[in-house]
Amino acid sequence: MAATMVNIADLLPSVLIHVPTCARPVAIHHIRLAAAEFLSGTTIWRETFTQTIEAATFVLDVPENTRAVQVHRVTYAGFDLEKARAAHIPAGEVPASPPSHFYQAEVGKLSVYPFTECDLDITVSLTVPKAGAWAQELPDAVISDYGDVIADGAAGKLMLLPGTDYANPAMAAHLIAQFEAKIGELSARGATGIARAPLRVKPSWL
Incomplete structure (x- = not known):
């Protein structure tokens, strides 16, 4: 099930409390930057979707204005494919024949081995692009659980901007340290995202 999305502007009050004179577009841009860093570092935003593949290597059909950070799980006919390295594929x-392995040689693309045209269920972690005015939404669960963390990261980076009346390197260092520490904490404990994947089952044809 796709995540419920909310506008990143919902985080503006939590950012502007630190930098009240910051222009709204500048603040939103830094919220997007902080969100991209947080989601890439923690891989907590996960989506599962079904994709019909017509080639052994294909572009992941992720939602608009998102980028796949990592592929966590691929299933065919109810069986999990094994994750492999490209160098280990003949x-x-x-x-x-039906696929038994998958690997990710390029960002945004996935390869399977062997190959037959089929439907795959794919679980990926997502982030928003750092650039692009159209990346305006985040999952509600991310905002609810980690919105303050993302807002602090954005505010910290804003406070490093020279020539502004809200520049505050000392406070910036504090907020950024907290932001990076939370990313490290979630990454270290292996945050499993919105949905936890079941245990792996080896395909019967291997």
């Missing part, structure tokens, strides 16, 4: 023509 060279040459890909056999035409």
Whole structure:
């Protein structure tokens, strides 16, 4: 099930309390930057979707204005594919049979081995692009649980901007340290995101 999305502008009050004279577009831009860093570092925003594949290597069909950080799980006909390294996949023509392994050689793309045209259920962690005015939303669960963390990260970076009346390097260092510490904490404990994947089952044809 897709996450319920809310506008990142909902975090503006939590940012502007630190930098009250900051222009709204500048604040939103830094919220987006902080969100991208937080989501990339923690991989807590996860979505599962079904994709029909027509080639052994294909572009992941992730929601608009998002970027896939990591592929966590791929299933075919109810069985989990094994994660592999590209170097471990046999060279040459890909056999035409149900896939048993997957690997990610390029950002935003996925490869399977062997290959046959089929539907796959794919679980990925997502982030928002750092650039682009259209990335305006975040999952409600992320805002509810970690909105203050993202807001502090954004405010900290804003306080480093020279020539502003809200520049405050000391407070910036404090807020950024808290922001980075939370990313490290969630990453270290292996945050599992919105939905926890079931235990892996090896395909019966292996």
